[in-house]
Structure formats: structure tokens, C-alpha cells
Amino acid sequence: MKKLIAVTLGILTAIGGFVDIGDLVANAQSGARFGMRQAWVVVVGVVGICVFAEMAGRVAAVSGRPVFDLVRERLGPRIAMTNLVGSYLVTLLTLTAEIGGIALTIQLASGLPHVLWVPLAAFAVWIVLWRVKFQVMEQVFGVLGLALVVFVVALIALDPPWGTFAEQLTHAGPPQGENWGTWGYLAVSLFASALTPYEVFFFSSGGGRRSGRRRTWRPSAATPSSASPSAGCSDWRSWAAPRRCSSPPASRSTSSARPRCRSRWRWGSWAWSW
Template sequence: MAQQADPPVEAPAADNPRTAARQRRLHWLWGPAFVAAIAYVDPGNVAANLTAGARYGYLLVWVLVVANLMAVLVQYLSAKTGLVTGRSLPELLGQRLRRGPRLLYWAQAELVAAATDLAEVLGGAIALQILFGVPLLWGGVIVGAVSMLLLTVQSRRGQRSFEFVVMGLLLVITIGFVAGLFVSDVAWGEAAAGLVPRFEGTESVLLAASMLGATVMPHAIYVHSALARDRHGDTGKAALGRLLRATRGDVLASMLVAGAVNIAMLLLAADSLRGVAGTDSIQGAHQAISNTLGPAVGALFGIGLLASGLASTSVGCYAGASIMAGLLKVRVPMLARRVVTLAPALVVLALGVDPTWALVLSQVLLSVGIPFALVPLVSLTGNREVMGEQANSLRLRIAAWTVVGLIVALNLALIVLTVAGIG
């Protein structure tokens, strides 16, 4: 075989316009992970993190750090699935499951998606009440209507425009929830001590499971594979390696932002809300933040919460549509699905259920649903028949199955301790 000539030696990136342009184009491929990351800063996170910080101070900081590290691996594997196979995770499962198991799997996935949507609409409604005094039920209607407009952007202007809108909302969310740290007095020594894994009773385990369910989101696992596939389409072998490199950067950057926002919320609550009466609801927490840190910080918190609800409910609807299309091969118009999935949240608001507690419980349900998304994801991405030469390496398989084991163990501990507490 004739030996190929060595490629010409290029100048360093800083001095080579072609390399610099290629790097810029690589960044231009970012986007799908930032859309998926909205699931990691939704109103369920707000409720879980504020509750954890107000009740236990810095005790559960470690949960957010570990969960975010897990999320980096999980979301990369999800995006990798879509890029390598050209199919979303629900589509791959739909091809492999018989009708009965497929329907059961779809039912649990839809239940998880419904719990997600419940949290997101409730959070947006609470934000509108905080900012403008809008009754919760009407707030839910407004959030649903605005989310339909956001979905219209995706259906009419394409995914890239939708990504830009969602990324803009993510910026608002970040400013809204991080701003308070600049005027608060966080005990950084205690926060560092919170990196040591430990619990304080059954309720702290319940909150840890809630935080985990709010951070490693089942519907984000399903939808990221579809987002990556829909954004980049079918790719050749040469382009695939470049896309996977871009995806790693996309995931790392987006999860860094989401992780920072979540930790900021917990630190803010630990500093400003611990021991303060009436902080067992988001409304009460907002009032306490406004009283302690000033009305401007309180207003930014409310704006961040509103942006979180609007963006996350739109992404959640996208995820639900991907799940249904993949598992049932049924495509329902996105706006029609939005109307149907909005109903449970409006019912909860109309019945007067405590919205903050409903948010926390919805995150526990999400935590229980995580293994149903994770186990197939890790199994399929380690399968050479599915992924070819891009199948997970042994080291990556060990890391991924360790993540699955930790999540399942936390859920089993939650069940055991909760039952023991009731007994």
C-alpha cells in the first residue's frame, strides 16, 4: 500500500485563521445540550433546592455536585446515541420492545413527563403571582399560552431559532438565581463541609432524592438524543468525530451553567432562609429573600423563576412528543399535545393543592423514573451492534453503570427509610 504523505504542518491555533475558524464553527454546533439543560434548572429544582437549604443549610451541597457530575455523563451518552444511530432513545426502544412492554414503558415515561410538566407550569404560575399578583390558576393558563408561542418558534422557524430563544431564557434564569449570592453572606467553610456525603434522618433522604430527580431528569435523557439527531441529521463517519467533540463541549458548558445555578439556589437558601419562618413555600422564600437581601434581588428571583417555568415547560412538551413518536410511532401536533398536557397542572391549581409541596413530590417521582431511562441508555450505548465502533469503552461502561447503581441505591434507601418512618 502506498504510504500517504504527511499533512502539512499548520501554525498554532492562535496564528492560523483556518484553525481559529474551525474552532468557531465547532462552538457554532453547540445548542442541543443547552436546551436539555433547561430541565436541570426548572421550577422543581427551585422547590427542592430552596427546601433543602432552608431546612438543612449546607448539608446537601454534595448531592448537587454528584448529581451534576452524573448529568454530564448521562447527557453526553444521550446526545451520542442520537448522533451515532440517527435515532432517538425512545425510537431505539420502540424498535426492540414487543407491544405489551412497549406500551407499559410508554405509560411510565408519560407519567414522568406529566410530573415534569406539572412542576414547570406550577413554577411559572407561582412566579406570575410573585411578580404581578396573578391568581395561580390564571398564571397556569398564561404559562401554557406562552409556552405554545415558544413551541411555535420551533415548528415554524426551526430548531436553531428555538435553541436561541431557550438559551436566552437560560441566561435570564442564571442571572435571576445567581444574583443573590453577590449580596448574601455565604459561609463558605460550611458550604465546603457540605461536600462530605451524609444525611440527617429520613426527610433529608427524601429531599436528596427530590434534588436528584430534579437534576438528572428522565425526560432530558430521552429528549437530548432527539435534539442532537434533529439538529445535525445524518452524519458521515468523518463528520461524526467532529460532532462528538463539539457535543462534549456543549454538554460540559451547559451542565456547568446548570450546576452553578442549582448550587447558587441552595447556598442562597442556606444563608438567607434557614431558621426563617414561612419559608416552606416558594412564595414565602421569595418574601424572605426580598426582606433579607432587598426587593431588587427578590424581583430578579421571580423573573428567573418565570423564565424557568416558561422555558422548561416548552422543552418538556418537546420531550413528551419525542417519547410518543419513538415508542408508539404516533405524532401528535406539538400545540395539540401542549393543550392536553396542560390540563393536570391546571386541575392541581384549581383544587388548591400546596404548589410547593406538589413540586417537591413531583421531583421524587422523577427520581424513581430515572432508572427506566438510564438502564436502556447505558445498555444501548455499550452495545457494538447498535453503536459500532462508537460503543462505550470499558472504562466508560464502568462509570455509567456506577452512576446507575448509585441512583438506584438512593431510591431504594428513600423507599426503605420512608416506610420505616411511617411505621
């Protein structure tokens, strides 16, 4: 029972932490412009992150050393340093984007400029990092990330054209009026948002803590392969809602989707900011 609880909690945490600001921005842009035509990128990204994260956790659990330490041993200090510095820079950019995302969501809910909320959001993040234990941080904020269910509620409330979405899944190319350059750029953005370096740190540190203890690291090994597909389904939902709110003028004239988008925007912003 304890193992089942550990796996369940790990899956909930991974689902909440999988979809970050990079996923939300890329998904909204792709969904608004191309609909569900790039949903196949999620499948590729989910497979990649499953392999990526599980390998990092297993390597750390078996060797008792972090992945970057083994990279230094096998490939030399120069390549290892380049890899480590690049990973930290990408993680720093992700952190900056996350803080900006918090400020933007509070702006949507309060009406005040987001620049006023950026220092407050950064200070709140610093307080959390300073005072909250890492285990509590991992579990609590991951579970709170399940507020992404708001996309499911919004999608159902907007009454989308399910048949159109299904048709778009079978047509991967850009629609009429769009070019392949923009389509390719967003496809790369979607794939990159799924494979972020901090997930290697996350699962590598978890595997290192459970090194040599088979009973404790087995539940962790099941987490990425179980949670990432569920988080990928959440990605698809965050695609469809922006598409419905950004539907062409012809469809908006015969639908009440746009007024409902506006009316639910404020409470949805509060839910997501929390």
C-alpha cells in the same frame, strides 16, 4: 470558529435548560432545611445526566434511530411501551409544574393569585410551541435561562457565612432536629430532578438530526459533558440563597439578611419570571 460557536451556544443553552422547576423546588427545600449538606447529590446527578445524555445522543447519531426505537428492538414492545408511556407521563408532570412555576413567579411579582396566571401561562406556552421554530426555541429560551445568574447576585448581596457553608459540605448527614426520612426524601428528589426523561428526547433528537455527519454531531457530543457541570454549579448557588433567607432566628437577629431578602424579592421575581 463555527464549531466553537456551536459548542458555546450549546453549552449556554444546556445551562439554561438544565435547571428547571424541579431543581429549583428541590434545591430551595434542601438548602433551607439542610444547608449545603446534600450538595454531594448534585455531583452524582451531574455525572449521571452527562452519561445519560451523551449516550442518548451518540446512539441516535450512530444508528440514525431514536433511543426508544432501539429499546423496543432489544427488549420487546411491552417493555418499550411501558418505558415510553412512563417517560411521557413524567414529562407531562414536568410541563405542568413548569407552568405552575411561571404562575407562581408572576404572583410574587404582581401580588395577584397564581390561579389567575396559570391559564395565561399555559396559553403562552401553547403559542410558543405552535408558532416558534424548534431551533429558535432551543437556543433563545435556553440562553434566556441564564437569568439564573440572579441567584449568584442574590447570594453575594446577602453576605452569607461562607465558612458555615464549607463546614456543611463536609457533614452530609441531617442536622440536629431533622430526621433521616426527610433527608433521604429530599436526596432522592434532588437526584431525580437532575435525571429527567425529556433530556433523553432532547439529545436523542439532536443526535438523530446529525446522524452520519461527523462534523456536525461532534459539537453536540461535547455539550452535555461541558454544560452539565456548569449547570450543577448553578444548582449549588440556588441552594445557598434560600438557606441564607431561612437562617435560624438567632442569626437573623444580628443580621440584615432578612430585610434584604424581602426588599429584593419583587425584582428578583420579575427577573426569574422573564
